[in-house]
Amino acid sequence: xxxxxxxxxxxxxxxxxxxxxxxxxxxxxxxxxxxxxxxxxxxxxxxxxxxxxxxxxxxxxxxxxxxxxxxxxxxxxxxxxxxxxxxxxxxxxxxxxxxxxxxxxxxxxxxxxxxxxxxxxxxxxxxxxxxxxxxxxxxxxxxxxxxxxxxxxxxxxxxxxxxxxxxxxxxxxxxxxxxxxxxxxxxxxxxxxxxxxxxxxxxxxxxxxxxxxxxxxxxxxxxxxxxxxxxxxxxxxxxxxxxxxxxxxxxxxxxxxxxxxxxxxxxxxxxxxxxxxxxxxxxxxxxxxxxxxxxxxxxx
Amino acid sequence: xxxxxxxxxxxxxxxxxxxxxxxxxxxxxxxxxxxxxxxxxxxxxxxxxxxxxxxxxxxxxxxxxxxxxxxxxxxxxxxxxxxxxxxxxxxxxxxxxxxxxxxxxxxxxxxxxxxxxxxxxxxxxxxxxxxxxxxxxxxxxxx
Numbered sequence: 432x433x434x435x436x437x438x439x440x441x442x443x444x445x446x447x448x449x450x451x452x453x454x455x456x457x458x459x460x461x462x463x464x465x466x467x468x469x470x471x472x473x474x475x476x477x478x479x480x481x482x483x484x485x486x487x488x489x490x491x492x493x494x495x496x497x498x499x500x501x502x503x504x505x506x507x508x509x510x511x512x513x514x515x516x517x518x519x520x521x522x523x524x525x526x527x528x529x530x531x532x533x534x535x536x537x538x539x540x541x542x543x544x545x546x547x548x549x550x551x552x553x554x555x556x557x558x559x560x561x562x563x564x565x566x567x568x569x570x571x572x573x574x575x576x577x578x579x580x581x582x583x584x585x586x587x588x589x590x591x592x593x594x595x596x597x598x599x600x601x602x603x604x605x606x607x608x609x610x611x612x613x614x615x616x617x618x619x620x621x622x623x624x625x626x627x628x629x630x631x632x633x634x635x636x637x638x639x640x641x642x643x644x645x646x647x648x649x650x651x652x653x654x655x656x657x658x659x660x661x662x663x664x665x666x667x668x669x670x671x672x673x674x675x676x677x678x679x680x681x682x683x684x685x686x687x688x689x690x691x692x693x694x695x696x697x698x699x700x701x702x703x704x705x706x707x708x709x710x711x712x713x714x715x716x717x718x719x720x721x722x723x724x725x726x727x728x729x730x731x
Numbered sequence: 732x733x734x735x736x737x738x739x740x741x742x743x744x745x746x747x748x749x750x751x752x753x754x755x756x757x758x759x760x761x762x763x764x765x766x767x768x769x770x771x772x773x774x775x776x777x778x779x780x781x782x783x784x785x786x787x788x789x790x791x792x793x794x795x796x797x798x799x800x801x802x803x804x805x806x807x808x809x810x811x812x813x814x815x816x817x818x819x820x821x822x823x824x825x826x827x828x829x830x831x832x833x834x835x836x837x838x839x840x841x842x843x844x845x846x847x848x849x850x851x852x853x854x855x856x857x858x859x860x861x862x863x864x865x866x867x868x869x870x871x872x873x874x
Contacts, residue, residue, distance in 0.1 A: 449747070450738075450739055450744070477805055480805030480806065481805055482806070483804065483806060484804070484805075484806025484807065485806070485807070485827075485830070485831035485834060486827075487824070487827030487828045487831045488806060488807055488810045488813065488828060488831050490813065492765040493764060493765070501806055539766070542766070543765065543766075546766075548806065548809045548810055548812075549809060549812040549813045550809035550810075550812045551763055551765065551768060551769075551771075552765075553768060553772060555766070556765075556766045556768055559766045560754065560767075563750065564747075567743060567746060580738060581739065582738035582739060585739060585743070585744075589750070589751065593751075593754060596754060596755065596758060597758070597770065600758035600759065600770040601770045601772045601774075603758075603759065603770075604758075604761060604769065604770050604771050604772070604774040605773070605774045607761075607774070608771065608774040609775060609776035612776050613776060617778075617779070618776045618777050621777040621779055621855055621856075624855035624857075625781055625855045628781075628853070628855060631801070
């Protein structure tokens, strides 16, 4: 009885938080920034290189199983153009829901093609999952609107859960698969030696610097795992969010320097979601207004 | 502020919960339904030995040319994962994959007779033993 009451109270509390209030401006600004990331990713990633892949290597993800091979160059470029234009229009606020959905679906399609080479790809997963929460989000909101309502809170809070959950689950899987040995054994030294051998990073010096120092390797492993598992705290402790954005930046920059892996979209998405950019947008708008008015004041 | 029940339509609430449940189940149970994923990022403990595959093209004179998939076009990178499924593939399907790997060499006019896939064990340590390898598959002979 007591347990049931406790579970019920926790569920009610979680529901109350998930569907709690946020400002209209935060929803609009977050969607603008996500559209910028989606558009940039679509336009700048080398998706065109996927065209011409021999059909024997094509292993489509589940929602692309209707394809029997990688699409042609023309098709990929067309989807890139449609996605980039749609993202730009979503930034401008033109038919927001439709244009944002088109941009998101374009990236889903293109990143899905990249994930159809037999290997799970995580590079765009966080951006896609976070942006999915904004596909159904309320539209027609103004970036400078500071009114707060429960009608506008759930997209931002769902995105917060996804970011926190993605990092937490990454750490959780390490604990499940390896246990304390992930930190306490030579695991991270071996990871770093492997990374140095792979030759994919811009330098092997960072990986070897860590690998050659067992105590440092344990500290780095503990730090990485603590950051990932600790990400859940952003849900309960808003003041920690900027620190976790910085920690994610350090984590992924370290992965790039040691492994050459591209996780920049994880950093950018985390920053977009964890930080409330709406006050900054307001500040920029106020400054622009003052700048516009000042010549007429000085001239009168 | 409006109350939640009035402000957020029931179908939206269901969609949010459905989305988060899918995210949590795939993430916790290590299921892959991309972009929902099991988040296994460096999760398995690495030992001092790296077990992998070495793909070589065998030229007409018997010389072996190592194929580095990261040097191939974007569409072929990462496809070494397909070798894990070779045991369940027909020889014809294996041949298709192997021919795709050596297509750039053949396009250059190199006389590649077949592809050999070795199971290879490397020590990652600077003072480790030399690598060992054993032939796992032969495939990709000229059709």
